[in-house]
Amino acid sequence: MKVIATTRQTQGTSASRRLRRADKLPGIIYGGTQPATPIELEHNPIFYALRKEKFHASILTMELDGKEELVVLRAFQMHPYKPQVMHIDFQRIAPDEKVTMRVPLHFSGAEESPAVKLSKAIISHAVSYVEVTCLPLQLPEFIAVDLSKMELGMTLRATDIAMPEGVTVHNDVVVASVIAPVEEEIIGAAEEAPAEEAK
Template sequence: MSDDLYTLNAELRHDSGKGASRRLRHEGKVPAVLYGAGKEAVALTLDHDKVNNTADHEGFYSHILTLNIGGKKEQAIVKDMQRHPYKPKLVHLDFQRVSAKEELHTNIPLHFLNEEGIKKTGGVVVHHMNDVEIACLPKDLPEYLEVDVEGLEVGDNVHLTDLKLPKGVTLLELTKGEDHDQVIVTISAQKTEAEVEAEEEASSAAPEAPATDGENDSDDKE
């Protein structure tokens, strides 16, 4: 992905409140806040569609972004993003400033390799987590970590301590003690036809929950 995609134009926002935020959204903008690095928090607005399209890319959540605020550039990462409960819209974003000299804490995704080989040998790859929280300096921030399941057999597990970490990267969960070496992946046996049929029969025999009045009604409020 090009660096341009990691650059977002933003404007300072001087009004606040739910009414002001609602007006911004109707104008195709999304409100945001930028904080951290020992500086005062500032309220921002960004182009909704630009941010929403960029958010479709996995790297948006683990890459250091450039916020161009009236010609002044700030380095930041996404710390929180609120979406509308049933519309394909963003409601609010939190950005945290990044300082080259300060360690940052953030979640990055896991990429699983060679899962097809497990399926061919009668196994099923069960994911217990899809991302991990790390600590590192901005220069050492990876976009993802790889989990290679090649050669694993039914009953095998991959733990946090099995991950190969780039230089300068720490898994925060492991700093809490040895009993926090969580399982990332388990290789389970594929279900037999009989087991699948038994589950389907049990599911079809289960009574349906009675529908309630207004269950599917929705009120478009922002």
């Protein structure tokens, strides 16, 4: 995915406000051997790109003043109630240096698992992403998680998932667990109140 930006010549609150009025987005790019550089981008392409899962978990190509470099999205701020991105941060990366990134999980197979089919249990997704470490070109767009072997009492951790070649789990967290079905208690009929004694 490609991002086009130019170096921002003016800084400060007033300058950023003027940029936003012109449908521009202030941001910054940092990291690597170069100093942090204030940048500006077209607002709408970034606004719609942020809605895509891939934009948050991919190595991006940034064309800055006509020169391309590899970056990753690190942070962004949204307006409290308007559909507007207020600021965005990118980090430079080197092709030969490993990065640690959040990668989304795509779950499948729960309905075919013994936990669901035989035990009538529920498989709970504990997280929607995991952090992995790899070279930029090895970064997967997502990681597939097969739940078809889950049984009652099982817990699936990040290190249990088959990772693509060159990709390692950064934090070993619980990814999914089986929740046993709760049997409904049969509530007995309420006791009848004693009849009021006749006076």
